[in-house]
Amino acid sequence: MLDTLSLMGAGFLNALTPINLLMMAGGVAMGIIIGCMPGLSAAMGVALMLPMTFTMKPETGLIVLGAIYCGAIFGGSISAILIHTPGTPASAATAIEGYQMTLRGQAGKALFTACYSSFWGGLLSCISLYFFSPLLAKLTLKFMSAEYFWLSIFGLTIIAGVSSKSVIKGLMSGALGLLISTIGLDPISGVKRFMPSSYFAEGINTTCALIGLFSMSQVFILAEKKIKARAQATKFTDKMSLSREERRIIRPTIFRSWIIGNLIGILPGAGASIACFLGYNTSRQFSKHKEQFGKGSIEGVAGSEAANNAVTGGSLIPTLTLGIPGESVTAVLMGGLVIQGLTPGPELFGKYAPMTYTFFAGFVLVQFFMLGIGLLGCRGFAQISRLSDAILIPCVTVLCFVGSYAIHKNIMDIVVMLTFGVLGYLMRKFDLNTAAVVLALILGPIGEKGLRNALRTSRGDVKVLFSSVVCWVLIALCVVGILSPIFMNRLEKKAAQEAAETTGEDLEKLTEEDSV
Amino acid sequence: MKMKKTDIGVVVFMYLVCGFFYYHMTKLKASSQTYPRFTIILLFGLTTLYLVQMIVAARKYGVESGVDEVFKDFQPKQFFVCLCATILYLVGIHLFGFYIPTVIFMAVVLFYLKVPPLYAGIAVVVIVALIYFAFQKFLGVKLPVGTVIKALQK
Numbered sequence: 001m002l003d004t005l006s007l008m009g010a011g012f013l014n015a016l017t018p019i020n021l022l023m024m025a026g027g028v029a030m031g032i033i034i035g036c037m038p039g040l041s042a043a044m045g046v047a048l049m050l051p052m053t054f055t056m057k058p059e060t061g062l063i064v065l066g067a068i069y070c071g072a073i074f075g076g077s078i079s080a081i082l083i084h085t086p087g088t089p090a091s092a093a094t095a096i097e098g099y100q101m102t103l104r105g106q107a108g109k110a111l112f113t114a115c116y117s118s119f120w121g122g123l124l125s126c127i128s129l130y131f132f133s134p135l136l137a138k139l140t141l142k143f144m145s146a147e148y149f150w151l152s153i154f155g156l157t158i159i160a161g162v163s164s165k166s167v168i169k170g171l172m173s174g175a176l177g178l179l180i181s182t183i184g185l186d187p188i189s190g191v192k193r194f195m196p197s198s199y200f201a202e203g204i205n206t207t208c209a210l211i212g213l214f215s216m217s218q219v220f221i222l223a224e225k226k227i228k229a230r231a232q233a234t235k236f237t238d239k240m241s242l243s244r245e246e247r248r249i250i251r252p253t254i255f256r257s258w259i260i261g262n263l264i265g266i267l268p269g270a271g272a273s274i275a276c277f278l279g280y281n282t283s284r285q286f287s288k289h290k291e292q293f294g295k296g297s298i299e300g301v302a303g304s305e306a307a308n309n310a311v312t313g314g315s316l317i318p319t320l321t322l323g324i325p326g327e328s329v330t331a332v333l334m335g336g337l338v339i340q341g342l343t344p345g346p347e348l349f350g351k352y353a354p355m356t357y358t359f360f361a362g363f364v365l366v367q368f369f370m371l372g373i374g375l376l377g378c379r380g381f382a383q384i385s386r387l388s389d390a391i392l393i394p395c396v397t398v399l400c401f402v403g404s405y406a407i408h409k410n411i412m413d414i415v416v417m418l419t420f421g422v423l424g425y426l427m428r429k430f431d432l433n434t435a436a437v438v439l440a441l442i443l444g445p446i447g448e449k450g451l452r453n454a455l456r457t458s459r460g461d462v463k464v465l466f467s468s469v470v471c472w473v474l475i476a477l478c479v480v481g482i483l484s485p486i487f488m489n490r491l492e493k494k495a496a497q498e499a500a501e502t503t504g505e506d507l508e509k510l511t512e513e514d515s516v
Numbered sequence: 517m518k519m520k521k522t523d524i525g526v527v528v529f530m531y532l533v534c535g536f537f538y539y540h541m542t543k544l545k546a547s548s549q550t551y552p553r554f555t556i557i558l559l560f561g562l563t564t565l566y567l568v569q570m571i572v573a574a575r576k577y578g579v580e581s582g583v584d585e586v587f588k589d590f591q592p593k594q595f596f597v598c599l600c601a602t603i604l605y606l607v608g609i610h611l612f613g614f615y616i617p618t619v620i621f622m623a624v625v626l627f628y629l630k631v632p633p634l635y636a637g638i639a640v641v642v643i644v645a646l647i648y649f650a651f652q653k654f655l656g657v658k659l660p661v662g663t664v665i666k667a668l669q670k
Binding site for chain 1: 522523525526530533534537540541544545547548550551552554555556558559562563565566569586589590591594595598599602603605606609610614618621622625626629630631635636639643647650651655656657658659660
């Protein structure tokens, strides 16, 4: 206990260094900009900024990525409130009440509510991050080779179902990623496998694949559509604040949404887009002012925003402890972790505990930066959210190029990134899952090592894969993982439908922004 | 839900990938074949399962093209101009280094997409400055010089 407390304290001291604070501020601002632009997503932003963290200390790099993540989730609410277009799918529910408040001349109040609730949602989610992560990480100490093999399969079944219309297509995407992950030298015998040149000896560069699949593919998606002028962001003159009474009203809403968002975040396979609708619906169910819903309710904005930001801390728990990211953004974050040479699991809470606790402390401080920068910069960010896709297309392309080149200073990295960009574009066009490919590229080598070591120790007897209780638990979880998207899709549809019935909003239009 | 004809392309692509990897896998040592074989079987099995699902959907609900959905709002000219510019940009970086092709690429694409010159100019300056200060100065990334420029310098 004392050890943990001293690690927590030391983490805060490390996180408070000027460079870390500067990176937090920069990351949050970058995240808000990315989040408030409807053409860009949180996963894309984190992928694009990943190469910038290579030369940083691991904890600083992770803090930057965490800051972008939190900033982007909050940033989506700015365009949702001011131009009725959610910057990210996580803010779809915020657009319902937030834009109504804007029409009533209360845009400042709506933005303050969003920022204030996001802050509390994110901050409270850090509690579970601190307390559940080490406990869950201890569980993985019992894992042997066979268990690691099943864990990688479980991770894939989870992510494959997320953001795919068809579960089988999601699983196919995961299997394709696993196959691509076999390119390179055999990790055990050193035999060349599927290598057109020696460049691929270490396999496909995960960062290039990440940038290609998430960022470059988005450029192609933007380039194929007619460039439309964005709606004028409403200029607001009302004060950005809430009265004491209004703060008292939204307090229980924030608390409920925190619990909802946190649980949704911890559950692999569910994400911020589900949480925002559940938070919104729950706030309406418990509200004493139901008549205000659909006409601009601060409780509605608070419910949605606290829930989607509470997902951030929760979703880091399975990512850091089991190596199972529950959604696209955490898959990219895990890529950042692996690239830094770190493996999710007990090591992060043992050998690398100071680094992990510095990241946790940074994650707490990021919430304060989000509150400050969010409140001070709302007006400016609102103008940025109008940035045309015509400007974004070449700018993001250049950043993708320079980001992938920065990894090994090799032009071939740009070629790989571009190839994955085209692959990602085609996959998204045909409803395949790019996040599953990325996760398979990360989990593939772990799974391969687990499978082959298990078979080697058992002299080829496959029974070893079914020899322990943990193996069977993981197999059962794989089945749950395959079935969970069906349940989650229903849950999201039900929550969105309920919200639509109350407000008469066209939610299909609001949620049509790409969710990658 | 109706079967989409466009999904036939997905199935064919996956089978081709399986075939390609299987062909190359047979050339590997037996011990190195274990994991690739597992992943090929997995992908093959899932693709076949999807094919069966498609056939069942076709019999139950009929067949639809799916092209309209995949290429909704598709602007072929704009898309291919951007794609070609991106590929030429890559070639340009290889030949002339980073900065000159970046400025040309951005200017061409922004001009083609009808961005007002003032905004286009600001975008180019901001991106070039960002790369210079963030990547080159702060992170110490040595950006490509280009084979032609290198040859000229010699």
